[in-house]
Amino acid sequence: MKLVECPRDAMQGLHDFVPTDLKIRYLNTLLRVGFDTLDFGSFVSPKAIPQLADTAEVLAGLDLSGTQTKLLAIVANRRGAEQAAGYQQIQYVGFPLSMSETFQQRNTNKTIEQAFVEVAEIQHLSVGAGQQLVVYLSMGFGNPYGDPYSPELVSAFTERLAQMGIGIVAPSDTVGTSTPETIETLFRHLLAEFPAIEFGAHLHARPGDCSAKVRAALRAGVDRIDGALRGFGGCPMATDDLTGNLPTEEIIQTLHQEGVRFTLDEQAFAEAMQLSAEVFF
Template sequence: MKLVECPRDAMQGLGHFVPTDLKIRYLNALLRVGFDTLDFGSFVSPKAIPQLRDTADVLAGLDLSATKTKLLAIVANVRGAEQAAEFDTIPYIGFPLSVSETFQQRNTNKSIVQAFEEVSQIQNLCVRTGKQLVVYLSMGFGNPYGDPYSPELVSAFTDQLRAMEIQLIAPSDTIGSSTPESIETLFKHLLANFPSIEFGAHLHALPAEANAKVRAAVRAGVRRIDGALRGFGGCPMAADNLTGNLPTESIIETLIAENVDLQLDMAAFQVAMALSAEVFV
């Protein structure tokens, strides 16, 4: 099982700016835990997400000398991808492609058609520079805007991405609208129909819902799950009331109960948990 820790997602909607040195200390603590991937920052407009305006400075302060964790940077356009691609230490570049037209406009200021064009350009950039593109299918379990949604629509998006030779796709809950049933249904369908693609689950949930959603993803065959310590996060572009990420501690608890060997340094995890209290005050 691959666990993806998402402090970038957790911090982006905070009302206060987390000092750069504190971000660095927190991320370095997370790098010692043994997560597969760390969603550490984002190359986006500082006007859009002021919290992440120091991503390049944060990256410079990370100690990657003794970690197996791979870095993931989120971008919203080709320009951001070009910035991320300049850094040899970033193997993953993530792009949010929405199955909701309304959310695509709100999140990246472009239509779905335009977003697909950018995905194509970013994929070409990733191939040239030895990166891997991770496409997050935002509103992958429904949307609050009345836009069309169905598992078949998610499948159609996936088919277009497969044609671009994109191999890592993460349907994303965004607003916490998924249920265990819808999670299991969607991922079973995707995994059966697209065996060459690695699928991740990027889910949001209220605290009481987290364990059931993790179990549903595992039952469906998902082997890559995103979370954030203490369940902070939520997309400020999606709604005023943010539904947090799956708490990493709940994911770990659930997976251990399912007899999944996570190979994490739990002492380092407890250090990171303690430090998270300073970040998310």
């Protein structure tokens, strides 16, 4: 099981700027926990996401000497991918491709077709930089805008991504609309149709809904799950304040209950939980 910790997603919508030195302390603590991947920052316009305008400074302060955790940075366009390509420390570049035309425009000021063109360009850049592109399918479980959605449409998007050579696709429950049933149905369908692709679950949920969603993903065969300590975060372009990331501590508890075993540094995890209160309150 690959656990992806997403402090970037947790921090990006905060109103008050988290000081760079505090971000660095928090991320360095998370790097000692033993997560597979740390979604640590983004190379996007500071006008759009001012909270992460210091990503390059933060990266310079990270201690990667004793960790196996890989770094992931989100980009919203080719320019961001070019910036990310300049850092050998970054193994993954993430791009949000929306299933909803309305949300794609809202999130990146592009149509879906324009975004597909950009995905191809970013994939080329990432391969050249020795990085791997992770495509997040925003609104991957439906949308509130009335735009077309179906599991077959997710498959059609995935087929286009597979033809570009993209190996990791993460359907994302941007506004928390998924249910355990829709999660299991979608991932069973995708895993059977695209066995060569690694599928990740980037789910958002209301309080109390995490465990059932994780179990549904597990039943479908998913072995890559995103979370954030205490369930902080969610998309700032969405509107439901109660819908946050899956709480990492609840993901871990659920996985243990389901017999999934992995090794984390419990002391570092406890320190990160304590420090998260300083970052987010």
